[in-house]
Amino acid sequence: MSEGILLEISENLQRGKAKVVKELIPQALEAGIDPETILNDGLLAGMNVIGAKFKEGTAYVPEVLVAARAMNQGAAMLKPYLEEAGVTSIGRACIGTVQGDLHDIGKNLVKMMLEGKGIEVIDLGTDVAPETFIQTAIEQDCQLICLSALLTTTMGVMADVVKKAEEAGIRDKVKIMIGGAPVDEAFCELIGADKYTPDAASCADAAKAFLTGNA
Amino acid sequence: MTNRERFQAVFNFELPDDRLPAIEWASWWWDRTIMEWQKQGLPSDLGFHDVAPYFGLDQHYQFWFAHRSADCPQPKSFGGAIAEDEDEYEALLPYLYPESSGDGAAAGMQGLKAGHDAGEYPIWFSMDGGFWFPRTILGIENHLYSFYDQPELYHRILDDLADFQLRQLEKIYSVLTPDFMTFGEDMSYNNGPMISEDSFDEFLLPYYQKVVPFIKEHGTKVIIDSDGDISKMIPWLKRAGIEGVLPLERKAGVDVNALREIHPDFLFIGAFDKMTMRESVDAMRGEFERLLPAMRTGGFVPSVDHQTPPDCPMERYKIYVEMLKEYGRKAVKLGKIQ
Numbered sequence: 391m392s393e394g395i396l397l398e399i400s401e402n403l404q405r406g407k408a409k410v411v412k413e414l415i416p417q418a419l420e421a422g423i424d425p426e427t428i429l430n431d432g433l434l435a436g437m438n439v440i441g442a443k444f445k446e447g448t449a450y451v452p453e454v455l456v457a458a459r460a461m462n463q464g465a466a467m468l469k470p471y472l473e474e475a476g477v478t479s480i481g482r483a484c485i486g487t488v489q490g491d492l493h494d495i496g497k498n499l500v501k502m503m504l505e506g507k508g509i510e511v512i513d514l515g516t517d518v519a520p521e522t523f524i525q526t527a528i529e530q531d532c533q534l535i536c537l538s539a540l541l542t543t544t545m546g547v548m549a550d551v552v553k554k555a556e557e558a559g560i561r562d563k564v565k566i567m568i569g570g571a572p573v574d575e576a577f578c579e580l581i582g583a584d585k586y587t588p589d590a591a592s593c594a595d596a597a598k599a600f601l602t603g604n605a
Numbered sequence: 606m607t608n609r610e611r612f613q614a615v616f617n618f619e620l621p622d623d624r625l626p627a628i629e630w631a632s633w634w635w636d637r638t639i640m641e642w643q644k645q646g647l648p649s650d651l652g653f654h655d656v657a658p659y660f661g662l663d664q665h666y667q668f669w670f671a672h673r674s675a676d677c678p679q680p681k682s683f684g685g686a687i688a689e690d691e692d693e694y695e696a697l698l699p700y701l702y703p704e705s706s707g708d709g710a711a712a713g714m715q716g717l718k719a720g721h722d723a724g725e726y727p728i729w730f731s732m733d734g735g736f737w738f739p740r741t742i743l744g745i746e747n748h749l750y751s752f753y754d755q756p757e758l759y760h761r762i763l764d765d766l767a768d769f770q771l772r773q774l775e776k777i778y779s780v781l782t783p784d785f786m787t788f789g790e791d792m793s794y795n796n797g798p799m800i801s802e803d804s805f806d807e808f809l810l811p812y813y814q815k816v817v818p819f820i821k822e823h824g825t826k827v828i829i830d831s832d833g834d835i836s837k838m839i840p841w842l843k844r845a846g847i848e849g850v851l852p853l854e855r856k857a858g859v860d861v862n863a864l865r866e867i868h869p870d871f872l873f874i875g876a877f878d879k880m881t882m883r884e885s886v887d888a889m890r891g892e893f894e895r896l897l898p899a900m901r902t903g904g905f906v907p908s909v910d911h912q913t914p915p916d917c918p919m920e921r922y923k924i925y926v927e928m929l930k931e932y933g934r935k936a937v938k939l940g941k942i943q
């Protein structure tokens with residue numbers, strides 16, 4: 391019974407059927423499945439499948455968006471139960487598109503994928519100043535700073551964030567990850583960031599590896 | 606050989622007599638680049654179309670169709686929606702699809718007709734495509750949800766768009782036949798298409814099948830303008846009657862030589878890695894060497910794979926233009942030996 395309903399949750403999430411997912415979650419709770427199992431083996435398991443398909447190029451941006459929406463709506467239903475049971479996220483990240491850059495679809499995809507790995511995400515939006523990333527990381531105790539840029543003219547701001555993290559004395563406490571059209575592995579190394587990933591799903595995998603000590 | 610004849614030769618997968626066309630395909634220069642170059646001596650009184658000849662590039666003229674009236678409501682933030690559902694789209698209709706759009710383009714073309722007929726320059730035009738236009742209405746993110754949430758609205762927008770465009774096209778073809786056109790789409794990114802082939806077939810294919818045949822009947826080459834890695838979509842585009850793509854962004858991993866092997870009958874414009882222009886003269890030469898195999902095949906106009914970036918010094922850009930011509934001559938020579 392429990393495996394069946396969890397599989398149904400996962401499969402409907404993958405198809406972006408948020409309404410069905412929301413109908414299945416109370417049924418799973420009534421069947422006595424604990425909320426953490428519903429989260430991990432239903433919602434996050436489904437999101438992992440979509441993430442893997444996205445990474446291999448067999449799922450596309452709209453499919454990720456509707457799946458992530460189903461996941462978020464399902465997770466919101468589970469939230470009070472998870473809090474009651476003392477379940478916490480595996481870590482916290484602040485994310486944003488760097489100063490001067492207003493593009494946010496890539497950043498939003500990364501946010502959804504990170505949440506799909508059980509990571510709490512503080513979304514700073516677009517056109518974010520280096521100081522804001524650092525201040526947020528300190529105040530919110532973030533272990534990850536995720537930076538996005540789409541323009542050749544703004545990618546340099548990523549180097550400023552790394553520098554500000556050093557100046558603030560938090561460089562050894564946070565991992566700085568970068569992504570976006572103009573950046574690559576060599577640029578990551580050049581500016582002293584910790585990780586470049588080519589897509590949102592890879593970013594989420596790498597973030598989880600950092601937070602669980604498997605990097 | 607005239608400037609326009611060079612284009613026509615390449616578009617017919619032949620090689621021109623002397624060299625390939627030498628153009629900056631994105632005729633709307635990046636304003637920050639122009640501002641930087643003005644600090645480096647570029648005359649500040651150069652008009653929009655004066656920049657290319659100033660650098661010794663071949664002239665070409667691009668026209669756009671406005672798809673919204675000047676007083677159309679603007680999104681509240683970058684990438685935001687101006688209509689989120691069918692009711693809001695209905696309310697927006699008085700601001701969409703202005704009939705004066707084609708009249709303006711036709712009048713502009715009339716003024717350039719003599720030079721075009723004489724072969725002095727090619728003329729091309731751009732229209733919003735079936736991916737791009739709904740995005741400007743629905744907003745970037747909402748647009749992507751709409752494939753699942755509002756399929757009927759999506760189809761309706763594309764029906765309206767196709768009808769509008771066909772009406773405007775009648776107007777310009779009464780004046781002259783542009784050499785090529787682009788559908789502005791930007792439907793791919795670093796890792797490939799933004800949407801699946803199923804979504805493409807369901808939503809975009811019927812739209813293209815309505816508009817593309819009319820354009821091709823007149824002899825204008827039909828090209829898709831999409832940043833990012835468009836490679837995987839080329840077979841889909843071919844099914845829609847599309848004849849080429851630009852700008853083939855190298856940073857997104859697009860390899861024009863590999864594409865030429867797979868698609869010997871498809872037109873390419875762009876492919877020159879703009880990032881090398883920020884680096885050095887040697888890096889630019891290396892990039893031209895990389896492009897040479899595809900340049901020799903015809904059907905390919907090498908050009909910057911988006912826009913020349915502001916951190917390419919003007920003196921280096923002048924060297925780039927010389928190299929563009931040098932390798933354009935070399936490609937023709939080598940291609941004819943082949």
